[in-house]
Amino acid sequence: MFDRKVEPFYEQVIRRNPGETEFHQAVGEVLESLGPVLAKYPEFAEHKIIDRICEPERQIIFRVPWQDDSGEVWINRGFRVEFNSALGPYKGGLRFHPSVNLGIVKFLGFEQVFKNALTGMPIGGGKGGSDFDPKGRSDAEVMRFCQSFMTELYRHLGEYTDVPAGDIGVGAREIGYLFGQYKRITNRYESGVLTGKGLGWGGAQVRTEATGYGAAFFAEAMMEVRGESFDGRRVTVSGSGNVAVYGVEKVHQLGGTAVACSDSAGYVVDEQGIDLEVLKQVKLVERARISDYADRVPSARFVESGSIWDVPCDVAIPSATQNELDGDAATTLAGNGCRYVVEGANMPSTPDAVRIFREAGIAFAPGKAANAGGVATSALEMQQNASRDRWTFEHSEARLEEIMRAIHARCHETAEEYGAPGDLVLGANVAGFLEVAEAVHAHGLI
Numbered sequence: 001m002f003d004r005k006v007e008p009f010y011e012q013v014i015r016r017n018p019g020e021t022e023f024h025q026a027v028g029e030v031l032e033s034l035g036p037v038l039a040k041y042p043e044f045a046e047h048k049i050i051d052r053i054c055e056p057e058r059q060i061i062f063r064v065p066w067q068d069d070s071g072e073v074w075i076n077r078g079f080r081v082e083f084n085s086a087l088g089p090y091k092g093g094l095r096f097h098p099s100v101n102l103g104i105v106k107f108l109g110f111e112q113v114f115k116n117a118l119t120g121m122p123i124g125g126g127k128g129g130s131d132f133d134p135k136g137r138s139d140a141e142v143m144r145f146c147q148s149f150m151t152e153l154y155r156h157l158g159e160y161t162d163v164p165a166g167d168i169g170v171g172a173r174e175i176g177y178l179f180g181q182y183k184r185i186t187n188r189y190e191s192g193v194l195t196g197k198g199l200g201w202g203g204a205q206v207r208t209e210a211t212g213y214g215a216a217f218f219a220e221a222m223m224e225v226r227g228e229s230f231d232g233r234r235v236t237v238s239g240s241g242n243v244a245v246y247g248v249e250k251v252h253q254l255g256g257t258a259v260a261c262s263d264s265a266g267y268v269v270d271e272q273g274i275d276l277e278v279l280k281q282v283k284l285v286e287r288a289r290i291s292d293y294a295d296r297v298p299s300a301r302f303v304e305s306g307s308i309w310d311v312p313c314d315v316a317i318p319s320a321t322q323n324e325l326d327g328d329a330a331t332t333l334a335g336n337g338c339r340y341v342v343e344g345a346n347m348p349s350t351p352d353a354v355r356i357f358r359e360a361g362i363a364f365a366p367g368k369a370a371n372a373g374g375v376a377t378s379a380l381e382m383q384q385n386a387s388r389d390r391w392t393f394e395h396s397e398a399r400l401e402e403i404m405r406a407i408h409a410r411c412h413e414t415a416e417e418y419g420a421p422g423d424l425v426l427g428a429n430v431a432g433f434l435e436v437a438e439a440v441h442a443h444g445l446i
């Protein structure tokens with residue numbers, strides 16, 4: 001339910017952005033928390049700070065023509081939404097997936113603004129991508145697509161302007177092709193223009209692992225507040241991409257047991273605990289299907305249809321995509337005794353699911369706080385690029401853990417300050433918003 005003061009802002013967003021349902025949802029989730037903020041800081045309404053924060057600074061849409069290996073021509077659509085630069089250059093990933101459209105990119109960009117603010121690093125928020133589907137494409141096809149995409153996008157980028165990274169469908173291979181084309185066009189070795197680079201050419205230790213590791217560190221901080229730990233906990237992690245695989249790795253290192261993970265074709269359950277070596281080989285090396293895991297590991301079974309959230313667990317870490325965990329799934333999780341839901345993905349829980357978690361007393365961490373480890377480590381990569389430095393794995397991981405614990409503390413304390421102890425949704429939204437709003441206000445009417 002919206003506070004009377006924020007309702008007009010939400011109605012305006014719906015009116016100005018017709019059909020962009022995920023964007024409406026992301027804005028709605030933040031505005032729901034802002035009633036007490038507007039009561040405390042009436043100047044934000046007077047100076048139209050919320051209106052400004054809900055309107056991207058710039059939205060770029062472009063054609064991406066490319067040829068497949070047989071010579072057939074394809075036309076995709078590219079996007080970059082430069083949402084807010086009050087705190088630093090636009091920063092946020094690129095997503096290559098057939099479901100990508102402007103509304104999805106705007107929801108991701110909007111969330112990114114607050115997430116980046118919560119890290120305490122000097123980065124603004126943006127997001128981009130394309131409806132290109134890399135699945136089943138050869139390396140040469142992916143390279144040609146990336147080169148065409150960058151040939152248009154490069155003019156909008158720069159280490160002080162806009163710094164993309166990876167997201168769904170964009171990993172180290174794609175970042176390599178994108179960086180190569182940027183360097184070729186601009187004739188500049190501008191390391192800080194993209195993050196998620198290879199370790200041999202400007203990449204940072206722990207960037208690959210950062211989002212999944214960060215979500216697990218965040219979950220551990222939530223448990224500590226309740227006098228608990230990962231020890232002996234059953235954990236379900238949806239997805240089997242970058243976030244999920246390294247989420248599973250850190251859960252195991254912290255003493256928990258991940259018993260299930262998934263891809264878009266189904267999920268696997270392995271009561272012995274997911275075998276990380278096999279999972280990495282299947283998903284990261286061979287880019288194969290999660291069902292192959294069950295073919296190779298005798299203790300595992302593959303479930304083709306149905307929901308991974310049917311698997312009983314103490315901790316759920318949704319790490320695949322938006323709205324993958326709905327009200328029914330939330331009810332099942334609660335019924336099976338789940339105690340913690342920590343979002344590795346962006347907005348994986350529907351508003352219904354979040355309401356059910358709250359009613360069931362499940363501790364819930366929104367993605368903009370719990371999955372901020374990736375972008376925080378990207379900012380550390382930019383820092384190393386700027387100083388021509390290279391940190392060790394141990395130092396980088398220690399910085400990541402410190403940042404995730406600081407984000408948790410900030411959300412926790414803000415929730416208490418605003419009279420909603422334990423409500424990390426409110427804590428994250430209010431703390432992130434205040435940081436951005438103060439900078440937007442300070443920069444005058446631009």
Ligand code: NAP
Binds near residue numbers: 169170240241
């Ligand atoms: P990824 O490596 O491409 O992996 C995505 C995983 O999710 C794959 O297992 C994929 O299965 C599954 N998936 C994607 N779309 C799906 C759908 N519509 N239904 C069911 N499963 C689906 O991507 P990622 O980098 O791990 O990103 C996962 C989530 O984390 C996204 O929400 C992303 O925005 C968020 N995130 C990522 C980072 C980062 O640093 N990478 C940082 C912050 C947040 P298939 O292979 O079958 O498609």
